Amino acid sequence: MMYSRECSEYFNAKQKAARRIYRGWIKPADLPTNAEIREQVQLLARISEGDQGYSQRLLEMRLRAAWWLRKLTPFHPKLIGSVLTGSIREGSDIDIHVFAASPQSIAIVLDEQGVFYHMERKRVEKNGEQRVFTHLHVRDQFPVELTVYHPSLLGFNFRSSITGKPIERAGIAELERVIAMEHDVDANGQAEQLLTMDACPDRSNVFLSLLVPLENVRQSPRYHPEGDALFHSMQVFALAKDVMPYDEEFLLAALLHDVGKAIDPDDHVASGLEALEGFISERTAWLIQHHMETHKIHDRTIGARRRKRLAAHPWFEDLCLLGDCDRAGRVPGAEVEEPEEALQYIEQLDEMFE
Numbered sequence: 001m002m003y004s005r006e007c008s009e010y011f012n013a014k015q016k017a018a019r020r021i022y023r024g025w026i027k028p029a030d031l032p033t034n035a036e037i038r039e040q041v042q043l044l045a046r047i048s049e050g051d052q053g054y055s056q057r058l059l060e061m062r063l064r065a066a067w068w069l070r071k072l073t074p075f076h077p078k079l080i081g082s083v084l085t086g087s088i089r090e091g092s093d094i095d096i097h098v099f100a101a102s103p104q105s106i107a108i109v110l111d112e113q114g115v116f117y118h119m120e121r122k123r124v125e126k127n128g129e130q131r132v133f134t135h136l137h138v139r140d141q142f143p144v145e146l147t148v149y150h151p152s153l154l155g156f157n158f159r160s161s162i163t164g165k166p167i168e169r170a171g172i173a174e175l176e177r178v179i180a181m182e183h184d185v186d187a188n189g190q191a192e193q194l195l196t197m198d199a200c201p202d203r204s205n206v207f208l209s210l211l212v213p214l215e216n217v218r219q220s221p222r223y224h225p226e227g228d229a230l231f232h233s234m235q236v237f238a239l240a241k242d243v244m245p246y247d248e249e250f251l252l253a254a255l256l257h258d259v260g261k262a263i264d265p266d267d268h269v270a271s272g273l274e275a276l277e278g279f280i281s282e283r284t285a286w287l288i289q290h291h292m293e294t295h296k297i298h299d300r301t302i303g304a305r306r307r308k309r310l311a312a313h314p315w316f317e318d319l320c321l322l323g324d325c326d327r328a329g330r331v332p333g334a335e336v337e338e339p340e341e342a343l344q345y346i347e348q349l350d351e352m353f354e
Helices: 009-022 034-049 051-071 104-115 174-183 189-195 204-214 229-243 248-256 263-274 283-292 293-299 302-312 316-327 337-346 349-353
Strands: 078-080 092-100 116-126 127-139 146-147
Touching: 009 034, 009 283, 034 174, 034 349, 051 092, 051 174, 104 116, 104 127, 104 146, 174 189, 204 229, 204 248, 204 263, 204 337, 229 248, 229 316, 229 337, 248 283, 248 337, 263 283, 283 316, 293 316, 302 316, 337 349
Parallel strands: 092 146
Antiparallel strands: 078 092, 116 127, 127 146
16 A cells, blocks of 8 residues: 555555454554565565666655755755655655745745645644644756755654654765665766756656556456556557547647546546646646546436536537547547557657647
8 A cells, every 4th residue: 555655644554454354443562564565565666666766766755855855955955754764655755854934935946947846735733733834846857846945954863754863864965975886887977967957847747657557556446347547547548549649738638638547536537637737738737637527428317507517618529529538538448559659659749740
């Protein structure tokens, strides 16, 4: 559950796993420690991705982290977490502590970089005391989470919930040394790669990062006998390419319509649109927003007023066509492209169709 990002917190993962395996109360001492879970997550990552692929992704994440540390220099940024320790898994964040009297000052820098982010204030109770932590979640090539602390805590030794020991953290100089030692990339090589980076991530990388986790989203066999949500999405894309091979906005709607299922299965449409905001057109977003209503139209369960309102929209015919592809893309064993191939096709549309 932790590796597939079904759960992001150790405590919740332990409770869910315990309920699945054993009905009844389990002593906390009988549950694995956070450190034991982290060790197994790291082992799973290496087994599923291979040592070479794992090392390459870790290097890419560390270089991107170094880029962010440079951009956030006024706020004394410190890299923490799996990217620093080398224990990344699918969907891992780049976790950075920043120190500022006001989160707004950091938000200004993010606005200047033109990145997409949202601010979250989380209330946590520790040792009987309630505290409010401010997080800035940045949508980037890899997800970035900035945790904001007051400058007075700059020298404070934060402790890990996993080991109980002081959290490992690194500034830009320490991180560059880690990259040089563990990845054999010297200072000149690092500087050259950082110079080629910009603030706005390549949208194909963003789309791919949202598609890949769908492989771990199992669906109801009653409605989706074909299997996981990624296999379904690739079928829908293939059908959309057959009927509208030149229409980038329509193809993206077909490919990305279910990405929210790996984020919030209870409201996959809203969560998917939030993750895609700023990377898709208004038409693509509208088609994704209303794709579930096409099934009600097909089943004749939609209200007459709602159907009439949708039918009056200039993109209604496209929406119905997307619904047809969505329902037809549920064939077990169908041949589909890989997500990378689909994204490459979309990126080459301008050249193919001038």
